[in-house]
Amino acid sequence: MNILEAKKYGKARLCRSPSPELDTAVILQHVTGFDRTQLLLKRDCQMSEEQEKAFAVAVEKRKTGLPVAYITGQKEFFGFDFFVNPAVLIPKPDTEILVEQALNALGLFYGRMENADGSLKKIPEICDMCCGSGCVGISVLKALAENDGISVENLPKMTFADISEAALEVCQKNARRLLDFDENIPSRLRFIRSNLFENLPDYSFDFILTNPPYVPHSESLELLKDGRSEPLLALDGDVTAEGEFSGTEDGLFLIRRLVPQCFERLAPGGLLIMETGEYNAEETARLFEEAGFKDVGLKKDLNGMLRNVTGTKPYRPEGTKSGC
Ligand SMILES: C[S@@+](CC[C@H](N)C(=O)[O-])C[C@H]1O[C@@H](n2cnc3c(N)ncnc32)[C@H](O)[C@@H]1O
Structure with a gap:
């Protein structure tokens, strides 16, 4: 799966979330280590098998309602x-x-x-x-x-x-x-x-x-x-x-x-x-x-x-x- 395909997959699986695109992007950043700009520029980049698996697991967790912050283990607050x-x-x-x-x-x-x-x-x-x-x-x-x-x-x-x-x-x-x-x-x-x-x-x-x-x-x-x-x-x-x-x-x-x-x-x-x-x-x-x-x-x-x-x-x- 490349980044573009992963985005489409995440958006479709998380269609009931109030923010499917953002959720998918944050999960993808977490799994690949790319920042937002890199995600845009590396649309054709192929994810490793390990990344693909981690991504699919994270998307399913998000589908249960678990907040993205608990999935990635991170939340920005006051710039930190x-x-x-x-x-x-x-x-x-x-x-x-x-x-x-x-x-x-x-x-x-x-x-x-x-x-x-x-x-x-x-x-x-x-x-x-x-x-x-x-x-x-x-x-x-x-x-x-x-x-x-x-x-x-x-x-x-x-x-x-x-x-x-x-x-x-x-x-x-x-x-x-x-x-x-x-x-x-x-x-x-x-x-x-x-x-x-x-x-x-x-x-x-x-x-x-x-x-x-x-x-x-x-x-x-x-x-x-x-x-x-x-x-x-x-x-x-x-x-x-x-x-x-x-x-x-x-x-x-x-x-x-x-x-x-x-x-x-x-x-x-x-x-x-x-x-x-x-x-x-x-x-x-x-x-x-x-x-x-x-x-x-x-x-x-x-x-x-x-x-x-x-x-x-x-x-x-x-x-x-x-x-x-
Ligand atoms: C609304 S959260 C606030 C957490 C953090 N300060 C923040 O702003 O994100 C309230 C916190 O109060 C703690 N808490 C609940 N009852 C308490 C009590 N009786 N004594 C001390 N802490 C308590 C909870 O464990 C929880 O971590």
Whole structure:
């Protein structure tokens, strides 16, 4: 089979996919090692027997609904290539906004904390809660180092936390692959398996970044019917830590526990940035206020839907008076 024939074959087999041509092209790139341009230029190139077999197997997997990212084991996020498998949610473009918001806030933090000699009064402590593949925290560190020129000794210390051991393994693998630019990086990273902050009792953070599960129960079950194989615990905001239905139907069972725990774990002046669903962002903002956060704000996603909620922990609890 040559490349052109393979394209036709893939397109026909994947005619029920919402994107048969793109799926076929990405699978072909993965199997042949060609980039998009080479795929166009080498239409007559004959695939090896091994490539043909791998291609056919991948197409059949895609036909079951398995996302292309799980087939190739890769997903681009914030310009970086993350390893993914069905233990983790596939990073979504909307979550890049969370990274951008974090980088903007960190820019202000560095501005406030810098000494005249370039050293910092305080190294930022960040928690990527519900880290999954680690796409949020790793992108923040990589962008700070590579795009903003922050030296390794001034980079934030990052704690990655997730309830899933298998997800944490993926996160560690991505950290090893993507944060390999300095031998001192690993000492700035922690990977902790934890039900929310349960196993992080002694830490206090300047920033908590989180994309928790927030999809309502019935919608999560509906979404999973297409064979996407993403973990229920990564999507469903209404299940308990054991994966059992909690009885709520608004996607907020976990967030109701998470918001006050974040407030407790933040240092005074610390910032929480949380991704939510367009259907529960406003209620989440209310939960932020109820927990004591101030300057609570909502940010829309790329489609103009309410998506991220931010809030700052005040230096003094609301209503308390300073001394004299
Ligand atoms: C929506 S995914 C987000 C993954 C990644 N941060 C991203 O943005 O692509 C939510 C993650 O929360 C984790 N999770 C679910 N319940 C949790 C809990 N009670 N404590 C900690 N992590 C939890 C899941 O294992 C999953 O990896």
